[in-house]
Amino acid sequence: MYTDKVMDHFENPRNVGELEGADGVGTVGNAKCGDIMKMYIKVADDKITDIKFKTFGCGAAIATSSIATELVKGKSVKEAQELTNKAVAEALGGLPPAKMHCSNLAADALKKAIDNYLGLETKNECEDHHHHEHNDFDHGCSI
Ligand code: FES
Numbered sequence: 001m002y003t004d005k006v007m008d009h010f011e012n013p014r015n016v017g018e019l020e021g022a023d024g025v026g027t028v029g030n031a032k033c034g035d036i037m038k039m040y041i042k043v044a045d046d047k048i049t050d051i052k053f054k055t056f057g058c059g060a061a062i063a064t065s066s067i068a069t070e071l072v073k074g075k076s077v078k079e080a081q082e083l084t085n086k087a088v089a090e091a092l093g094g095l096p097p098a099k100m101h102c103s104n105l106a107a108d109a110l111k112k113a114i115d116n117y118l119g120l121e122t123k124n125e126c127e128d129h130h131h132h133e134h135n136d137f138d139h140g141c142s143i
Contacts, residue, residue: 002060003093005067010059015069017052026112030105035061037105039069039113041080048072048080053109060095060102064088068106081114083107 002010019040027038035057042050051073053065068088072080089095089103 001096002063005091005093006060006063006095009063009066009092013062013066015052015066015073016054016062018054019050019052022113024113024115024117026109026114026116028105028108028112030057030061030101032101033058035102035105037061037065037109039065039106039109041110041113041117043077043117046076046078048075048077051110053106055105057105058099058102060099061105063092064095064103065106065109067091068110072110077114077117080110083110 019042021042022040023043024041025038027036029036035055037053037055037057039051039053041048051069053069055061055065057065068083071088071091072083085100085103085107088106089100095103
């Protein structure tokens, strides 16, 4: 059901934890399962110099976030912004269809962290339910 790459990233997830003094933090909730993902980024010279994540998500969410952090580390902010859920799933050699929604958390949390870094968004959607700037159909907040 899961590729070796998914299992590897699930069993040995990269870049787990928090970043103190992060330049950007993004939190998203997955409306389908109620799981939560938080991503921290450090940026210098327009590059993602460090990135870490924490999640209450399932194994697929852990694996996708782990590979997503590897994919964007060292990349420019713009390149990181262009990371798609599909690219994350593909980098893992695919995910079972029922688990595709789990892969949304990584790219979405990363985008929020970048928005936060760029000052596009001062509050995380999940931390303030009264200030939704946009309502993403697929993702809600469950905290
Ligand atoms: Fe919630 Fe996978 S079941 S992230």
